[in-house]
Amino acid sequence: MGEETVSEQAPAREQADPRRDRPVHVWTLVAIGLVATAIGIALGFAIDWFPVRGSTQADDIDTVYHVLVVASVPFFVLVTVITLYCVWQFRERPGEEGLDGPSIHGNTGLEIVWTTIPAILLIGLCTYAYVTLTNVEEAPAAGAPKELRVDVTGQQFAWTFAYRGLDGKPVKSAELVLPKDRSVKFQIRTLDVLHDFWVPEFRMKIDAVPGITTSYRITPSKLGSWSVVCAELCGVGHALMRQKVTVVTPERFDAWIRRKQAGGMAATGAAGGGGAADATDQAAIGKTLFAEGNGEATACGACHTLSDAGTSGATGPNLDEVLKGWTPAQIAEAIENPNKDVAKGYTEGIMPANYGDTLTKQELAALVAYLEKTAAK
Ligand code: HEC
Ligand SMILES: [Cu+2]
Incomplete structure (x- = not known):
């Protein structure tokens, strides 16, 4: 039985088979790959994926994204071209039903290559992203306006904000108002389940985790009004957990704070x-x-x-x-x-x-x- 199968299979693969298409030259595949890569990267840059850049952090973070596009499109194309080529070249033809290909065992050289290259790439990209994150969150330089501290509290299904370290008494608010060009550090807590504090225009976001306080820092760089979004599924009202953030001039911010302080x-x-x-x-x-x-x-x-x-x-x-x-x-x-x-x-x-x-x-x-x-x- 076993011998029969082998003798039936081997000739089908080893001889030049008239039923096979002529193999495509490897340089043709390389050329297809290069064209597809160029188109992929061009699209990645041409499409405007992002909302308005509302913070000084946004530029660096968008650059991380573009570097990731350049690094990942060639590999996506490589894998896709090889897969599609193999599916087409080695498809089953009439008369080949039930035949199995020759058994191939290991290729140490290839395995080293396809482990090392992705490992180097991943370590490089992680380091770059980590360094960027550390840099954009650096404390404001001496001489910059005093950093604003805002406690953000999430609860199903709304956020509340408390301003600390002001001249005069702390201010609480259901609406987030921030001055332009002044660094703000958010300290984020939750009273119940996980939430995630996100203003897409500022680019940064972080989970609100029960029992701990998380934080991040941004400097609003544009006047405008956007949404504070919860980015962590937190219950039936998750999609409705949206509030307004307004970035105003420092003068208008001070006036707003004073009004709040007087009212409270x-x-x-x-x-x-x-x-x-x-x-x-x-x-x-x-x-x-x-x-x-x-x-x-x-x-x-x-x-x-x-x-x-x-x-x-x-x-x-x-x-x-x-x-x-x-x-x-x-x-x-x-x-x-x-x-x-x-x-x-x-x-x-x-x-x-x-x-x-x-x-x-x-x-x-x-x-x-x-x-x-x-x-x-
Ligand atoms: C997380 C969002 C949220 C918060 C916080 C909230 N509400 Fe509501 N409220 C709603 C929603 C949604 C409805 C409509 C559904 C319902 O009636 O339960 C509602 C309904 C109401 C109604 C009935 C309105 C009507 O037309 O029948 C009143 C009155 C009200 N809320 C007052 C308050 C008061 C006062 C507070 C603070 C103590 C408060 N709400 C806090 C979301 C909220
Ligand atoms: Cu939430």
Whole structure:
């Protein structure tokens, strides 16, 4: 039996077979490969893959991408050309059904070549990417404007921002506002699951990991308004976890910070005053909670637009429009049990369902009082 198979197979391969196509010359394949490589690299550069370059880091990071294109297209072409050529040249022809090719065992020279070249290439590219990442994240030089520190907190399904190291008191915000041409270091945390803090225009991104604080640094280099995106699948509301980042001139940034500091101060003063807060103080506390949260409870303004609180969130209904005529009981119910009566056109499970726990009774009352007063205007 065994002998029969061998004697049947061997001649089929060893003799020049009239059924075979004439082999293509190796230089023809090389020429095809070079043309395909040139087209591939040209396309890689011609297509504009990237959003606007919004930070000083963007140039170097885009260069990494272009170097990777130049390094990987030739290998992609090499593998593809050889594969397609073999599929065509050694296809099964009528009469060859069930035949097996000659058995080939190992080629030490080839194996050394195809291990060494990719190893050198990979080590080189990793080193280059690592050095680039270290360089773009270098602390600002002496004499540059003082670095801004922003704590970023992720929670299903919104981000809140806290500015540290300002002159005067820290500022919390549901919206990210940054000055142009000043280095900013983000310290990123999460209150629940993994999230990932990303502004595509700034190019940098990093996971928010439970239990640890991660960070990165960028310098906004363009005025404009873009999206903060969550880039780590984090639950049903992941795709809606988007907020606004606005890059403004340093003067406008300082004015914005001062306005925030003044607004927050009134509310803190009222809360710290002790005793029964009167209606105006209640509303001031409510407004602060709405725009800033309380560290545990996500700011409502991250998801809701409310012009009185200066927020522009777009994940949930616009509260300038929907709250008219609501009773305090209805507002409280919507906050504590958001999934009971889901607003038309919106998905259940996006608005945090834990405000009953993360807000104290007084905070909830203040928020309801504020929203009722604002809606009545
Ligand atoms: C992560 C985003 C998110 C946050 C944070 C959030 N909400 Fe919502 N909210 C939504 C979504 C989405 C809906 C619509 C679905 C629903 O009713 O549950 C909604 C619905 C509402 C409604 C009902 C609106 C209607 O038309 O029925 C009210 C009122 C409301 N939210 C108030 C608040 C308040 C107050 C806070 C802060 C304590 C808050 N929300 C925080 C996303 C959010
Ligand atoms: Cu997320």
